[in-house]
Amino acid sequence: MKHNGNGMPGEDLTVAGYLIAQLEAWGVKRIYGVIGDANLRFLDELSRSSAIRYIACRHEGAAALMASAEAKLTGRIGVCLATSGPGAANLVNGLADAAMDYAGVLAITGQVETSKHGTRTKQFVNQQLLMQALTDQSRELVSGQALPELLHGLLVQALLHGKAAHLSVAKDVWEQKLTGLPIPYGSYLHQPLLTPREALEKAVEELSRAAKPVLYVGSGAGQVKEEVLSLAELLEAAVITTLPARPLFPNDHPRYAGGLGQAGSEAATVLLRESDLILMLGATWWPDDYVPTQARLIQIDRSPANLAVGHPLLHGIVGDLADCLPELLAMVRRLPQADRAAWVRRTAGVTAEWNSQLLMEAARETHPLSPQMIMREIADAAPPNAVIAVDTGDHTIWFNRIYQAKRDQTVLVSGRWRTLGFALPAAIAAKLAQPERPVLAIAGDGGSIQTMMEFLTAVEHKLPLTVLILNNASYAMEANRMKKAGLAPLGSSIRNPDFPKLAEACGGAGERTDSLTGLREALQKASSSPVPFLIEVITAPEMAPHTKL
Structure with missing residues (x-):
């Protein structure tokens, strides 16, 4: 040139x-x-x-x-x-x-x-x-x-x-x-979008009067997570997130109700249906089976095309959250707030009950390990600034149900396309783009095999990332749906290779485990490995709640 x-x-x-x-x-x-x-x-x-x-x-x-x-x-x-x-x-x-x-x-x-x-x-x-x-x-x-x-x-x-x-x-x-x-x-x-002040004023009036507010947060709110936290505490609102937005709100906060949908939390579904006003921030996911049919909803999004898609809308605001949410927060602070003592108690009770259920699920040690316990261990081991690339499959449900994200983590998913094989390529890109951050790919056996040979790409570029494969020898989500419907599970079983040997053949490292001790030891080894490290976990075939054809 x-x-x-x-x-x-x-x-x-x-x-x-x-x-x-x-x-x-x-x-x-x-x-x-x-x-x-x-x-x-x-x-x-x-x-x-x-x-x-x-x-x-x-x-x-x-x-x-x-x-x-x-x-x-x-x-x-x-x-x-x-x-x-x-x-x-x-x-x-x-x-x-x-x-x-x-x-x-x-x-x-x-x-x-x-x-x-x-x-x-x-x-x-x-x-x-x-x-x-x-x-x-x-x-x-x-x-x-x-x-x-x-x-x-x-x-x-x-x-x-x-x-x-x-x-x-x-x-x-x-x-x-x-x-x-x-x-x-x-x-x-x-250049920032200039949201009309009168549009924000209408939203602020509704929010200040609401007795049972909910903040529904998507990945579009990534630049305003501190403002989201302040707004939730000021409004005494319950908070629900999409899967990739889990790290944007403290998962141990008493007002956090988890994710939305089958892969989310039952607490979120309950509180959404009881709410008298939902503020939707940078989210587009609105699953019909888990949301109220008639909701009073205010939505803020930088794209007008995302407003009122699949749901009713009380107010739609076109704006960049990085610019308009701080202004909205300041306006809410200047207004008297509704009495929300009953809603605070209700939110605390529903979320506490949900968290107790999750603790009980994740503490149940089985052989092979349950997906709930595996996700708990990954959450405990993942560094606070890790990038977590999650594949598509049965494990995705367990991840969103159990995983407790940390504020500086990032979750990458194939959100709406939901392709198998997303996690490993995404982890490679993440490690290349942000090499200072720990990177972990979580996949099922069905998804991992789709792009497994990119492990060679990770080795070739000397990327010290961790690939964790949950092996239940099946396309479990499909197998369970067929079982629920009384269908023959043709095509749902998988004959897998020896994943650790495959990793070693590519020039990386790998281990297989079916125990809690083995998983903890493997995660520790992976965290200090100079080469890509694959962990295969033999996983119990648990059926996710709300499974249906």
């Missing part, structure tokens, strides 16, 4: 060079991908970048999951790379995760030569049609001169709107020259 005298890229850049320079200008640190015939020119150019690190993955789907997880963790753009045809198709699962969870990801794919578009040549597929269901913008570059405008639009979509965006580049276009300089990232792109 050539540069002019002032250190900025010159005007003789190729498409590949310009694309990399533009990503550098926007602060991209990593690209996750798989090499292929149609992206070789791009990779050659990327090899000369000192600002962007290329992470060679074993599967494009895992590369896209890594990009999605990095975007969720950091708020920056995640970038993934694939070749034409099957490479692009393999990205789809990870891009769906990003799209469903509003994680800003840019997917870059190679494409066959422009002269062969629309023919039956090998690996040709109309990639824009392929990506249409997942991306707000999927663009094909057919002329290098179009790249500056086209790429800037894709980056804005990804970073500002949390969208999955896609760019395909034909093999013969990578080396085209273009004039013009990369468009720098501008802080003006993140």
Whole structure:
């Protein structure tokens, strides 16, 4: 890549060079991908970048999951790379995760030569049609001169709107020259939303009058966790969180009622149904079976499209919580509050009863270990600043039910797409993006096998992370639902490999245990291991509460 005298890229850049320079200008640190015939020119150019690190993955789907997880963790753009045809198709699962969870990801794919578009040549597929269901913008570059405008639009979509965006580049276009300089990232792109004061005043009046308030907190409130705590204490409100938002509120606080839904707490369901006003902060999850059918609800979200989705709304406020929640809190402080003594007693009683039930469940030592006890031990062992990547499966329910999160932890999940195999790629991305933090992946045996070969990626990049696999030899959630419905459990059993030996074959370390002592010892070893460490825990096949087909 050539540069002019002032250190900025010159005007003789190729498409590949310009694309990399533009990503550098926007602060991209990593690209996750798989090499292929149609992206070789791009990779050659990327090899000369000192600002962007290329992470060679074993599967494009895992590369896209890594990009999605990095975007969720950091708020920056995640970038993934694939070749034409099957490479692009393999990205789809990870891009769906990003799209469903509003994680800003840019997917870059190679494409066959422009002269062969629309023919039956090998690996040709109309990639824009392929990506249409997942991306707000999927663009094909057919002329290098179009790249500056086209790429800037894709980056804005990804970073500002949390969208999955896609760019395909034909093999013969990578080396085209273009004039013009990369468009720098501008802080003006993140100007705060100016929420009308009258919208906040209406909400404050309702909150101050409410006798049984509940705060329902989602991951969108990540920047205002101290304000959420202050507001909850001022309003004497019960607090409920989504799964990824668990660390945003002290889990041992007397007003904390747990998560929402089957993977949440029964206390949360009870208190929501008794509440006379719910304040929804940065959350979009509203499961019909666990929420009141008629709720008086105030919702604050930076996206108007998220307001009143699947639920009634008393007041909807468009605003950035980082700006409007401190103002709302100050306004609430100036008003007299309703008498909530009865609600405080009710909340305390319901949450205390729930916590006693959890303690009893987690203390029941079985052989093999129950998932409840395993989650308790993980919670006790996880460092206070850990990133916890949780896969999808039966263990997800037990995690949200039992795990007591610490305030400086981060929980990463495949929220709405709920793909198997999320945890390990997400843990890899987390350790690369924030290497100073301990990282733990929690997966079931069914999910872990989907992306297990990315353990090699973790070894290759010398990432000291912990992978914990709960092995109950089945797709337990599906098996239990079939059992409840009287169906034959065909396909629910799993024949697993020896996971620790697989970890060792990849160059890492691993242990298997079926006892409490063994689990504690393995967690201790993992915490000081210089290489990726896998713990396989033989797990009792417990059926989660409220299981149904």
